[in-house]
Amino acid sequence: MRNQPLGGNDMPRFAGPGTMMRLPAAETAEGLDACFVGVPLDIGTSNRPGTRFGPKQIRAESVLLRPYNMWTRAAPFDSLQVADIGDVPINTFDLKDSVRRIEAFYDDILRHDVRPLTLGGDHTLSLPILRAMAKKYGPLALLHIDAHADINSHMFGEEIAHGTPFRRAFEEELLDADQVFQIGLRGTGYTAEDFDWASERGFQVVQAEQLWHQSAAPLMDQIRRQIGARPVYLSFDIDSLDPAYAPGTGTPEIGGLTSIQALEIIRGCRGLSLVGADLVEVSPPYDTNGNTALLAANLLFEMLCVLPGVAYRD
Numbered sequence: 255m256r257n258q259p260l261g262g263n264d265m266p267r268f269a270g271p272g273t274m275m276r277l278p279a280a281e282t283a284e285g286l287d288a289c290f291v292g293v294p295l296d297i298g299t300s301n302r303p304g305t306r307f308g309p310k311q312i313r314a315e316s317v318l319l320r321p322y323n324m325w326t327r328a329a330p331f332d333s334l335q336v337a338d339i340g341d342v343p344i345n346t347f348d349l350k351d352s353v354r355r356i357e358a359f360y361d362d363i364l365r366h367d368v369r370p371l372t373l374g375g376d377h378t379l380s381l382p383i384l385r386a387m388a389k390k391y392g393p394l395a396l397l398h399i400d401a402h403a404d405i406n407s408h409m410f411g412e413e414i415a416h417g418t419p420f421r422r423a424f425e426e427e428l429l430d431a432d433q434v435f436q437i438g439l440r441g442t443g444y445t446a447e448d449f450d451w452a453s454e455r456g457f458q459v460v461q462a463e464q465l466w467h468q469s470a471a472p473l474m475d476q477i478r479r480q481i482g483a484r485p486v487y488l489s490f491d492i493d494s495l496d497p498a499y500a501p502g503t504g505t506p507e508i509g510g511l512t513s514i515q516a517l518e519i520i521r522g523c524r525g526l527s528l529v530g531a532d533l534v535e536v537s538p539p540y541d542t543n544g545n546t547a548l549l550a551a552n553l554l555f556e557m558l559c560v561l562p563g564v565a566y567r568d
């Protein structure tokens with residue numbers, strides 16, 4: 255019998271363990287097919303802080319999640335061994351040291367045949383994860399869902415911050431630039447050409463406006479055809495959603511994706527060779543009703559449901 259989330263008929267949902275989905279905790283990723291990991295980082299943020307509390311709050315809201323996906327029929331715990339391996343011990347006084355620590359932690363995870371799903375944490379954390387991933391898989395295809403391109407050259411003179419990870423990842427050749435998709439970008443810029451750096455390097459940019467009033471499913475059909483069997487990483491910034499759905503984040507932008515489009519995007523990843531994913535930028539102090547963390551918990555479950563090897567009851 256594989257690990258199962260603790261059910262609401264065995265222990266009230268407001269009680270019991272504080273792990274993601276009330277799964278068993280594990281010390282390491284050994285023997286797991288997928289694992290949840292927290293990265294309680296917010297010292298890379300440029301505006302509102304608070305994402306250090308993201309992993310804990312996402313886990314708290316995940317208590318309501320049940321093990322079966324009632325639309326896609328995914329039954330992840332029927333075929334995958336899953337556990338929560340806890341948090342990366344970042345150095346909250348030093349961002350660069352934290353980035354080193356995150357990379358080392360993921361190097362260790364990836365010694366095993368396991369796909370990590372990360373609870374953020376600010377978006378800086380995707381850079382060290384991609385560094386570890388590229389050592390194992392080579393340059394990766396990337397699905398980057400975000401209001402922002404996160405391709406700044408520098409922020410306040412710094413190379414490492416939550417607005418620079420994909421610039422650094424490109425420079426370090428961690429990405430297969432022709433297989434990078436940035437979805438949901440919008441808002442105001444410093445210059446009218448802010449998103450052009452990405453397009454000029456082969457990234458495929460889908461601004462939020464291109465998805466207004468329509469399903470994201472056809473876009474995902476096209477992306478799946480393009481990526482094919484390549485190893486792909488999914489990095490999902492909660493601020494890709496409209497602040498109506500996800501107000502609890504540091505740099506909100508109006509006119510964003512809906513919860514339904516977010517589900518279409520993640521469900522549209524079924525069939526891809528996903529090697530891991532993150533859900534970043536949930537800031538509980540700005541999440542006054544808990545809905546942002548609840549949404550994040552659900553989206554992480556949906557990510558689990560599209561990993562290779564998941565059983566479907568269809």
Ligand code: MN
Binds near residue numbers: 377
């Ligand atoms: Mn971001």
Ligand code: MN
Binds near residue numbers: 400491493494535
């Ligand atoms: Mn963002």
